[in-house]
Amino acid sequence: METPSEENQDQRQDKRGCFECCIKCLGGVPYASLVATILCFSGVALFCGCGHVALTGTVTILETYFSTVTEDHAMLTEVIQLMQYVIYGIASFFFLYGIILLAEGFYTTSAVKELHSEFKTTICGRCISGMFVFLTYILGVAWLGVFGFSAVPVFLFYNMWSTCAAMKSPMANLTNDSICVDVRQYGIIPWNATPGKACGNTLGQICNTSEFYLSYHLYIVACAGAGATVIALIHFLMILSANWAYLKDASQMHAYQDIKMKEERELQDITSRSKECLNSYT
Numbered sequence: 001m002e003t004p005s006e007e008n009q010d011q012r013q014d015k016r017g018c019f020e021c022c023i024k025c026l027g028g029v030p031y032a033s034l035v036a037t038i039l040c041f042s043g044v045a046l047f048c049g050c051g052h053v054a055l056t057g058t059v060t061i062l063e064t065y066f067s068t069v070t071e072d073h074a075m076l077t078e079v080i081q082l083m084q085y086v087i088y089g090i091a092s093f094f095f096l097y098g099i100i101l102l103a104e105g106f107y108t109t110s111a112v113k114e115l116h117s118e119f120k121t122t123i124c125g126r127c128i129s130g131m132f133v134f135l136t137y138i139l140g141v142a143w144l145g146v147f148g149f150s151a152v153p154v155f156l157f158y159n160m161w162s163t164c165a166a167m168k169s170p171m172a173n174l175t176n177d178s179i180c181v182d183v184r185q186y187g188i189i190p191w192n193a194t195p196g197k198a199c200g201n202t203l204g205q206i207c208n209t210s211e212f213y214l215s216y217h218l219y220i221v222a223c224a225g226a227g228a229t230v231i232a233l234i235h236f237l238m239i240l241s242a243n244w245a246y247l248k249d250a251s252q253m254h255a256y257q258d259i260k261m262k263e264e265r266e267l268q269d270i271t272s273r274s275k276e277c278l279n280s281y282t
Contacts, residue, residue: 029106030102030105030106030239032105032235032239033101033102033104033105033106033236033239034102035235036232036235036236036239037099037101037102037105037232039228039229039231039235040094040098040228040229040232040233041094041095041098042225042228043225043226043227043228043230043231043232044090044091044094044095044098044225044229045091045225046221046224046225046228047090047146047150047222047225047226047229048087048088048090048091048225050218050221050222050225051083051087051150051218051219051222052084053214053215053218054153054214054215054218054219054222055080055083055084056084057212057214057215057218058080058153058215059076059077059080060211061209061211061212061215062076062183062188062189065198065202065205066183066189066193066195066196066197066198067193067194067196069193069194072189072190073189073193076189094229101132101136101236101240104128104132104240104243105239108129108246129240129243129244130244132240133237133241133244136233136236136237137237139233140230140233140234140237143226143229143230143233144230146229147223147226147227147229147230150219150222150223150226151223153219154216154219154223156183156186157216157219158216159181160181160203160207160212161207161216163179163181163203164203164204164206164207166179167179167200167204168204178199179199179200179203180197180198180199180203181197181198181199181203182196182197183196183197184197
């Protein structure tokens with residue numbers, strides 16, 4: 001039978017083994033890729049979700065106050081519906097792409113490289129990492145354009161909001177009917193749209209509606225989400241570039257080790273042959 005001291009010692013060894021295993025597992029987590037993935041998912045979710053709802057509210061405001069004839073804004077409605085479908089595609093694509101980049105980050109950590117170091121030094125591994133670098137760079141440039149495009153509705157809604165604020169201000173010595181917002185000048189609806197602009201009390205009603213208030217703030221959040229996605233892609237680009245540089249150095253080191261081992265074997269063969277020749281002469 002084991003004594004109590006021996007049992008306590010076994011328990012301490014088991015706890016130490018579990019602790020070392022946990023430390024090893026935590027050491028294999030790619031924290032940089034994990035942070036970039038969370039930031040990317042958050043930015044894409046904010047952009048897609050808020051942008052989709054804001055576009056719906058924008059259509060409601062245009063149909064109610066600026067373009068009462070359906071034929072005048074039929075093309076705009078189709079474009080907005082197409083943009084909403086594009087938003088679905090963006091959300092699905094970046095969900096999969098983020099998971100792939102996170103898996104690539106897990107694969108290139110030190111804990112995994114110890115198990116698969118030979119595969120990581122192959123040309124296939126370097127080509128895959130280089131492809132991710134190129135694709136992430138292209139997506140980053142594209143999202144810069146999306147970020148700039150998402151700032152346009154924020155600017156338009158801010159103009160309407162500031163106009164309503166100026167109309168309500170007691171310092172403004174203007175009549176309500178002299179303050180108008182004409183969305184036709186932005187190219188949103190054609191010039192023959194009826195009425196095409198909102199003045200006075202109608203403009204005040206628009207600014208007091210829940211659709212305007214909600215759409216304005218959702219556009220701001222969507223723009224912030226696009227900016228967060230750009231930052232996440234830049235973070236991913238730095239991580240992938242570092243991984244590609246590691247693979248390149250690892251391949252060169254692997255080739256150097258192969259040459260070194262080959263030379264050592266040749267040297268051993270020459271040494272053994274020389275010893276055999278000496279033994280034969282003696």
